[in-house]
Structures are given as C-alpha cells and as structure tokens.
Amino acid sequence: MWSGRRIVLVVALGVLVIVGLAGWCRHDYYRGQGVHRVPWHLTSPPGTVTLAVATAGGSCGRWKGWTIRESESTVVIEARMWLPRHGTACPADAQTWSTTVGLHQPLGTRRLLGCHPPNDASDCTGVDPDPY
DSSP states (O other), rough: OOHHHHHHHHHHHHHHHHHHHHHTOGGGGGTTEEEEOOOOEEEEEEOEEEEEEEEEEESEEEEEEEEEEEOEEEEEEEEEEEEEOTTOOSOOOOOEEEEEOOOOOOTSEEEEOOSSSTTTTTTOOOHHHHHH
C-alpha cells in the first residue's frame, strides 16, 4: 500500500522530471531567435515595374518572405528570415532565395530602400548579378 510519504515523493520526482525536460527543451539555441530583416541585392537592372532580388542565409535560418511597401517617393523591400540567437554555430551551407517583385507603378525616380538593415536610408539600386 502507498503511504502518504511515498506519494509525496513520487509526485515531487514527477514534478522535477517535468521541470527538467521543460528546461532542456528551452536550450540556449532557441533564446533570442526570431524573425529578422536580412540584407538583399538587385540581381538585374530594374525593369519598368519589376525588380529581381535575392538574399542568402545558412541552413539554420528559415525563410519567411519578402515585404514590399510603396509610396510616392520610395519603394522599401524587406527580406525576412527566422534566425537562431546570435553566435549559434550553423553549417556553412548557404541557401539563396530570389524572386521578382512586381510594383504597383514604375520605380522611376522613387528611392529603392531596405537592402541594408537596419540602415533604411541606404540606396539599393546597385546591381550584383551573383551576390552570394
């Protein structure tokens, strides 16, 4: 038969196991990770209403997508990735994500921004056909 003391001991041991597993699952690798803006480049000269863009990252990151915001004076393109915390070792295998961005109106004289986060004021009209 189970005594009161033995039941308390088993429950306490169970709690310790659960807390230990929870701590192990929240290993340092996961702390500080989240969706971050990453640099990108034009891979060909801007078209009338299209822009060919590319970004790269290691296999530790997970691609989240492109965000495009247009105004009368600017076009801001953001490349977003889910990244582990800073300093986490990742394999050296790089992955490249590229796309063609369609604009609502021609780029014309509007400033193209967002390629060098967090410095959104940097001009992004330089072309690098093989940036990575």
